[in-house]
Amino acid sequence: MSTTEEKFSLREVLVSFKSCLVDDDQDVLVEHYLDGWKGLVRFMNSLGTIFSFVSKDAVNKIQIMENYLKGEHGERYRTLQSMVEYELSSNLVDLTKRGSHPESGCRTILRLHRALRWLQLFLEKLRTSTEDSKTSTLCTEAYNASLANHHPWIIRKTATVAFLALPVRNTFFEVMNVGTTEDVVDMLGEAMPYVSNVYDLTQELYSQHNLLDLP
Numbered sequence: 001m002s003t004t005e006e007k008f009s010l011r012e013v014l015v016s017f018k019s020c021l022v023d024d025d026q027d028v029l030v031e032h033y034l035d036g037w038k039g040l041v042r043f044m045n046s047l048g049t050i051f052s053f054v055s056k057d058a059v060n061k062i063q064i065m066e067n068y069l070k071g072e073h074g075e076r077y078r079t080l081q082s083m084v085e086y087e088l089s090s091n092l093v094d095l096t097k098r099g100s101h102p103e104s105g106c107r108t109i110l111r112l113h114r115a116l117r118w119l120q121l122f123l124e125k126l127r128t129s130t131e132d133s134k135t136s137t138l139c140t141e142a143y144n145a146s147l148a149n150h151h152p153w154i155i156r157k158t159a160t161v162a163f164l165a166l167p168v169r170n171t172f173f174e175v176m177n178v179g180t181t182e183d184v185v186d187m188l189g190e191a192m193p194y195v196s197n198v199y200d201l202t203q204e205l206y207s208q209h210n211l212l213d214l215p
């Protein structure tokens with residue numbers, strides 16, 4: 001039996017963020033961006049059902065975007081830039097309060113984008129952590145510095161409690177399926193710049209169009 005297909009490695013997931021970048025790294029392909037997220041969700045599911053409230057929301061948002069991609073105007077959703085242009089010029093985005101477009105592509109990607117910041121911080125903390133570091137502490141710190149600022153109290157509370165169930169660092173690294181601790185650290189060092197590029201580009205695009213606070 002081939003193990004390469006069944007074995008799930010975080011390396012491939014993170015590298016899929018590399019293939020997101022197009023147009024001289026000036027734009028992000030939505031399809032590959034979603035592939036990255038699907039891989040992350042798979043990884044999260046392998047940590048147990050405690051995170052199912054998180055993966056449900058992520059899957060829901062991925063689905064919203066996939067429906068746009070498959071839909072009548074799919075071509076307009078090919079990259080983040082084309083999506084922003086299309087939705088804004090067609091008045092398809094609720095800009096100040098939720099109204100007739102509660103699930104625009106722009107606001108849906110914004111939610112994932114904010115979560116990508118959490119991921120970036122968390123993985124960087126894991127990369128530079130020591131053997132006695134607690135994954136739940138690293139995860140909470142990353143969350144408090146990013147997503148928590150956009151979540152109401154009840155979600156913050158639930159998330160923080162769920163983080164306590166995270167496996168210890170060694171087990172966590174094993175689940176990543178990358179190899180030894182050293183391999184994990186190397187892989188993260190190699191892959192994180194791609195995630196950061198995607199994050200920075202999206203941030204820049206959203207900031208240019210004043211989309212960073214979409215309801």
Ligand SMILES: CCCCCCCCCCCCC/C=C/[C@@H](O)[C@H](COP(=O)(O)O)NC(=O)CCCCCCCCCCCCCCC
Pocket residue numbers: 010040041043044047051053054057058111112114115118123139143147155159176215
């Ligand atoms: C590894 C542990 C995984 C911890 C996950 C950390 C993120 C915690 C986020 C808690 C979100 C709770 C669910 C609810 C979210 C929504 O309210 C909220 C707002 O949406 P709305 O405006 O449509 O209402 N949604 C969001 O902020 C989007 C959340 C998307 C979370 C995706 C997280 C994927 C995590 C992938 C884990 C991969 C770990 C890899 C590490 C080696």
